[in-house]
Amino acid sequence: MPDVTFVESLRMTLKEEMERDPSLMLIGEDIGRYGGIFGVTKGLLEEFGPHRVRSTPISESAIIGSALGAAMTGIRTVAEIMYVDFTTCAMDQIVNQVAKMRYMSGGKAKIPLVIRTQEGGGRGNAAQHSQSLEALFLHIPGLKIVMPSTPYDARGLLKTAIREENPVMFIEHKLLYATKGFIPDGEFLIPFGQADVKRKGKDVTVIAISYMVTKALRAAERLAEEGVDVEVIDLRTLLPLDFETLLQSIHKTNRVVIVHEGCKRGGIGAEIACNIMEEAFDFLDAPIQRVGALNVPIPYSEPLENAVIPSEEEIATAVKKVLYRT
Amino acid sequence: MREITFSEAIREALREEMKRDETVFLMGEDIGRFGGVFGVTKGLVDEFGEERIRDTPISETALVGGAVGASITGTRPVVEIMFADFLAICMDEVHHKAGKWRYSHGGQFKLPLVIRTAMGHVFGAGPEHSECPEAFYLHSTGLKIVLPSTPYDAKGLLKTAIRDDNPILFFEHKLLYNMKGPVPEKEYLIPFGKADIKRNGKDVTIVTYSFMTHEILEASEILSKDGIEAEVIDLRTLSPMDRGTVVDSVKKTNRVVIVEEGNLTGGVGAEIAAWIMEEAFDFLDAPVRRVASKNVPIPFNPIMEGFVIPNTGDIIRAIKEVIQIDH
Amino acid sequence: MKISEEKLLWIYTKMLTQRMLEEKILELIPTGKLTGHFHLGIGEEATFIGACAALEDKDYLLPTHRGLGCVIGKGISLNKIMADIYGKATGTTKGKGGVLRICDASLGVLGLSATLGGIFPIAMGAALSSKLLKDARITLAIFGDGQSNRGTFHEALNLASVWELPVVYLCENNHYAISMPQRKAMAIKNIADRAKGYGIPGKVVDGNDALAVYKITLEAVNRAREGKGPSLIEAKTYRWRPHYEGEGATYRDTKEVVAWKKRCPIRRFRKSLIDLKLLDPLQDEKIKERIAQEIDEAVKFAEESPMPRPEDALDDLFSSSIME
Numbered sequence: 001m002p003d004v005t006f007v008e009s010l011r012m013t014l015k016e017e018m019e020r021d022p023s024l025m026l027i028g029e030d031i032g033r034y035g036g037i038f039g040v041t042k043g044l045l046e047e048f049g050p051h052r053v054r055s056t057p058i059s060e061s062a063i064i065g066s067a068l069g070a071a072m073t074g075i076r077t078v079a080e081i082m083y084v085d086f087t088t089c090a091m092d093q094i095v096n097q098v099a100k101m102r103y104m105s106g107g108k109a110k111i112p113l114v115i116r117t118q119e120g121g122g123r124g125n126a127a128q129h130s131q132s133l134e135a136l137f138l139h140i141p142g143l144k145i146v147m148p149s150t151p152y153d154a155r156g157l158l159k160t161a162i163r164e165e166n167p168v169m170f171i172e173h174k175l176l177y178a179t180k181g182f183i184p185d186g187e188f189l190i191p192f193g194q195a196d197v198k199r200k201g202k203d204v205t206v207i208a209i210s211y212m213v214t215k216a217l218r219a220a221e222r223l224a225e226e227g228v229d230v231e232v233i234d235l236r237t238l239l240p241l242d243f244e245t246l247l248q249s250i251h252k253t254n255r256v257v258i259v260h261e262g263c264k265r266g267g268i269g270a271e272i273a274c275n276i277m278e279e280a281f282d283f284l285d286a287p288i289q290r291v292g293a294l295n296v297p298i299p300y301s302e303p304l305e306n307a308v309i310p311s312e313e314e315i316a317t318a319v320k321k322v323l324y325r326t
Numbered sequence: 327m328r329e330i331t332f333s334e335a336i337r338e339a340l341r342e343e344m345k346r347d348e349t350v351f352l353m354g355e356d357i358g359r360f361g362g363v364f365g366v367t368k369g370l371v372d373e374f375g376e377e378r379i380r381d382t383p384i385s386e387t388a389l390v391g392g393a394v395g396a397s398i399t400g401t402r403p404v405v406e407i408m409f410a411d412f413l414a415i416c417m418d419e420v421h422h423k424a425g426k427w428r429y430s431h432g433g434q435f436k437l438p439l440v441i442r443t444a445m446g447h448v449f450g451a452g453p454e455h456s457e458c459p460e461a462f463y464l465h466s467t468g469l470k471i472v473l474p475s476t477p478y479d480a481k482g483l484l485k486t487a488i489r490d491d492n493p494i495l496f497f498e499h500k501l502l503y504n505m506k507g508p509v510p511e512k513e514y515l516i517p518f519g520k521a522d523i524k525r526n527g528k529d530v531t532i533v534t535y536s537f538m539t540h541e542i543l544e545a546s547e548i549l550s551k552d553g554i555e556a557e558v559i560d561l562r563t564l565s566p567m568d569r570g571t572v573v574d575s576v577k578k579t580n581r582v583v584i585v586e587e588g589n590l591t592g593g594v595g596a597e598i599a600a601w602i603m604e605e606a607f608d609f610l611d612a613p614v615r616r617v618a619s620k621n622v623p624i625p626f627n628p629i630m631e632g633f634v635i636p637n638t639g640d641i642i643r644a645i646k647e648v649i650q651i652d653h
Numbered sequence: 654m655k656i657s658e659e660k661l662l663w664i665y666t667k668m669l670t671q672r673m674l675e676e677k678i679l680e681l682i683p684t685g686k687l688t689g690h691f692h693l694g695i696g697e698e699a700t701f702i703g704a705c706a707a708l709e710d711k712d713y714l715l716p717t718h719r720g721l722g723c724v725i726g727k728g729i730s731l732n733k734i735m736a737d738i739y740g741k742a743t744g745t746t747k748g749k750g751g752v753l754r755i756c757d758a759s760l761g762v763l764g765l766s767a768t769l770g771g772i773f774p775i776a777m778g779a780a781l782s783s784k785l786l787k788d789a790r791i792t793l794a795i796f797g798d799g800q801s802n803r804g805t806f807h808e809a810l811n812l813a814s815v816w817e818l819p820v821v822y823l824c825e826n827n828h829y830a831i832s833m834p835q836r837k838a839m840a841i842k843n844i845a846d847r848a849k850g851y852g853i854p855g856k857v858v859d860g861n862d863a864l865a866v867y868k869i870t871l872e873a874v875n876r877a878r879e880g881k882g883p884s885l886i887e888a889k890t891y892r893w894r895p896h897y898e899g900e901g902a903t904y905r906d907t908k909e910v911v912a913w914k915k916r917c918p919i920r921r922f923r924k925s926l927i928d929l930k931l932l933d934p935l936q937d938e939k940i941k942e943r944i945a946q947e948i949d950e951a952v953k954f955a956e957e958s959p960m961p962r963p964e965d966a967l968d969d970l971f972s973s974s975i976m977e
Contacts, residue, residue: 034832034902057802057838058769058830086768089803091417096454100623104453124688124740126751127430128422128767135465139592141621239591266465270596277603277613287607290600295467296970297426299961300751301740302688307963351785377785383815385808388774392812395778395792398763399713401785403778418768423775431756431764432746433969468970491972 003180009151010040010172013158014078016187018048021076024162027054027067028080028116037082038118038177060086064093064115071113071167072101078162084119084171085128087136098167099142110165114158118172120211120261121309127297130305132261134209135268137169138238144168144192145238149213151181153236156190163189173211193240197249201231204319205249207272208259209235212310216259219315230319238268246272247280254285255322259315264292289318327508333366335477335509336442336498339484340367340404342513344374347402350488351378353389354406354442363408364444364503386412390419390441394427397439397493404488410445410497411457424493425468436491440484446537446587447635448500453623456631458536458588463495464564464597470518471564473497475539477507479562482516489515499537499587519566523575527555530645531575533598534585535561538636542585545641554649564594572598573606580611581648585641590618615648617641654868658931664706664863665926668698668919670944671722674731677948678738682898686956688740689751694720696861696893699918700825702726703866704795704888707874713761713779713792715772717825719892723795724755727762731947735955743954748961749969761790770803772796773822777809780820780883791819791877793870799830801844810883814851817882821873824887825860831896832904845887853883860890861918864925890918 004012018024026041032055035042045053056063060081067079081087087094094115102109121130137145146161146168148154154172161168198213199220208216213234220230231249235241250256256276258269269290276288294308330338344350352367358381361368371379382389386407393403407413413420420441428435447456463469470492474480480498487494524539525546532542539560546556557575561567576582582602584595595616602614620634675693682691694701694717701722708714708727716723724734729745737744737755746754756764763779766772776794783790800806801824813820824844828835841847848855854876858869866888873884891913926932 029830030832032832033904037831039901055833055837057833058799059802059804061804085422086418088418088421089768089770092412092415095414096411100453103623103625124690124751126689126753126767127426127749133465135592136462139461139589141589141591141623263465263467266461266592266594266597268592270600271592273600273603274596274614274616277599278615281613287603288600290604294966296966297429297467297749299429299749299966300689300746300754301748301961303960303963304740304748304966307966349786380816382812383808385812387805388777388808388812391771391774391805391809392778392781395763395775395780396782396785397778398758398775399779399782399790400788401782418771419774422768423766423771427764428972429969430746430750430754432744432749432754433972434745434756434758435764436972438972470971 001183001185004151004183005178005180006151006154007039007177009155009183010158011042013155014041014044015047017159017162018052023074024076024078025052025054025070026078026080027056027063029056029058029082031055031080036080038174060090061093064090064098067113068093068098068101068111071111072109076112076162078114078116081115081117083129084117084133085131087117087133095140099140103142111167112165113167114161114170115167116170116172118174120173120175121298121305122175124300124302124305126300130298134171134238135262135266138268138271142167143239145171146192147171147210147238148236149176149210149234152183153190153196155183156188157236159189160192171210175211192237193242194236195242195245196234196236197231197245198234199230199232201229203229203253204231204255204257204322205253206230206232206257206259206315206319207235207246208232209238210261212259212261215310215312216315219312222312223316223319228319228323243275246276250276250280250283254283256288257291257315257318257322258288259291259310261309262292263295264290265295267292286322289322291315291318327510329506330477330509331503332477332480332505333364333503335481336366336484337368339481340370341373343485343488344378349400350402350404351380352404352406353380353382353392355382355384355408357381357406362406364500386416387419390416391423393439394419394423394437397437398427398435402438402488404440404442407441407443409455410443410459411454413443413459421466425466429468437493438491440487440494440496442496442498444500445497446499446501447624447631449631450626450628452626456624460497460564461588461593464594468493469565470494472518473536473564474562475502475536475560477505477509479516479522481509482514483562486515486517497536501537518563519568520562521568521571522560522562523557523571524560525556525558527557529555529579530557530581530583530649531572531579532556532558532583532585533561533572534558535564536587538585538587541638542641545638545645549642549645554645556645569601569605572602576602576606577609580609582614583617583644583648584614585617585636587619587635589621590616591621593618612648615644617644660706661926661931664702664867665922666940667702667726668863668922669940671698671702671720671725672919673944674721674948677952687738690897691752692718692720692897693894694722694892696913697825697827697890698722699863699922700860700866700888700890701795703863704793704823704870706867707870708793711761712790713763715763715776715792715794716765717795717797718753718765718767719797719825724762728760729755729757729762731951732954735951736958739955741955741958742961742965743958747965769800770805773805773809776820776822777813777818780813780818781816783819789878791821791874793821793823795823795825797830798824798826798828798835798844799833802838810851810885813883814853817880819877820883821870821877822883822885823870826887826889827892829905832902843887845885848885853885855885857887857889860888861916861921863918863922
């Protein structure tokens, strides 16, 4: 198969899963004839009809609430929230209903629900269309969190997510949609809790997820020219987290940088850094460096946005900092 | 010095600030004649009238969104969200509207608003009435976060909060409402970003806030008998956060335990532990230890609730572990 | 109702200004000098300008994201508007908020919630301040049909009507959210019908008739100022452009777009002015020239203005507190 885009990868996967499971329903804003704001669901309405591809009004709490209700009563559902920023409009449904329903029912309710959304800045979309909010979902017990960085990972992880019996936050990134990658023929699933070493190296472990993997890899290429050999680990799923792979790398390099696009304060880097400190304190030759966005809303103007969102330079600087520390 | 309850201290602060500034007003569910579900606003409607003490329908987005609109047009709302769990219902209003309005509009507006809310377990309130959700708002931008642990702190911090021109989340722990403590008659304010060392010690630094402060003080007394002297730092405010006091303590004790009531993964403790490592790595003789609730919703049954939420025993165990490690 | 000649010409000039400014933006987009996305309001000028014409300077406005009519109607200078569009430090948001959040505290333009639905409670809150401070201001909130389906609409209108707050909620119903047609997004025909559920007046108006919009908004504004509480107005109109410039998908019937373009609100208003002998072709030319010049100056101002410095990204998060 020739290289496909991230969008095409998602679309073909949704199509296959809808063919496989006749109960599978999609629900979201502008996902029908419009094909989704980034084109992910293009053509699916024509193929599966309006009962299985449901466009809604601007009603995030109704989207998630009804998706939960449907999933709990036999209809496997993939709900789309157009921008991750809008999940705050349905946070009660996500935190108090979706995440807790199984627990509150004493384990009786099965919730085959995937909430697809997308995050990230870099397009001048300003404060409420550019955020990265995965850290909020990390703090909510009861959700799994998946954030693929390649078309290959997107496909395998989405299949796993749809076949799950638990709620999954499937967070895509707007700057990845047009990227291309290789996908083998036939079906494959990628299990959750399996990180992927995207670049092997011996000097520093750089842990990243989603679009930051792309930036980390670019930073790694530049650093290679300076004789620094960076290992880049793509977490792929935040919850469950593949700690084993991280530990193996840290035992080798003894130096860690964690990169994420969400704000540094209270970001996913804090939790990962803590876990590493708790489990591998003796292997650290330097304090862990976290690279995250500045603690301000994402501004509109280009120089301001670039100053706020982590750059390749910042990643490279963090790697050097962690290396030249005695 | 006279002793009053946490609840009375908050009421006094509200009353004094409303007397001082006519533009301060309250909104919330059942805060008027009913006096608030925890009795905090009892009697205020008789004193200030229904124009300034406004009961609302069940409408959290209107409460917080309305507070944003009012605060950018000349008044100073103090709204009550009955249970902190309900902040999720109006999270867009808290995170995006209150937190980002000033910045996104180039600093043209100020938002002098306070959101008071009751958090924490209270034995059998169940999964949607027992949360401590402050970690979500630590990750937000543009919000100040205040969590007093004593009547004295509550009054001084609330007065500061009401006079601050910024949006503030003021978390009151339910189990503190009836706790008594010394509160001066004379007016005083407590600035944000200043932690309070509730107990001095040389062996281990405990960082905490709100209700857990008291569990830790209890644990510290028990440990003292074993010759372990804990230094207990009550942060009081998470944003701004007093790093200086914490780092000074770590330099002295070289061992840290962070205790919070929210669940562990992605909690406040993670952020604090991460920057302690960044700023005081060389002073750590052991990894920073976190004590927090288990990663499940708070169950209804009090026995299970007790298992999920950290208690004195958990804290003692954590402190002993951190002291026994030798690197 | 007697309307002054001055007011009529003002309405005309402002509608033209919106149209010509947005056409300028269309010219500038391919040059790559502008950041972000643009949600133009060409075709809806009568709704925005007609409504703003009913406000006094001291009144509050919460604008919609659709086009620039609101901020033009409330008096923000073209220079500042352009600077915001270019993301420059001289804009009203100093580069932080972009085209959507053009605002001015001194003119009562309170800003915008980009998470749609945020407007309703905030407008309610601004009106509450007016009631408490007894400052005789009213608040006008302009929003699209799409966002009226958020739960915040219900909470805010309900509470505003219970408290009889001085707020006017005006829906610019252009029949589409993004691609979701209004007729499929609700079981009722008119959004204004929801007013019954709140015990307030709900009126439908031809959104392409600037004078009709002005009159009906003024009625609601006066009602609010007299302490009688909120109103809901629905102006039926249509956007000529896609939801945002560069949108790939097509979901509207070309015939429908063409039919609405024939009902151009500016052409219609011009005809009435000519019939009233308040405008002749020479005056019309002069007005257009003046606006074109203002726009060119605004573009020049924006292009020559400095970009914000990267470190400016850390400013304006908090206000300095008051501690006495």
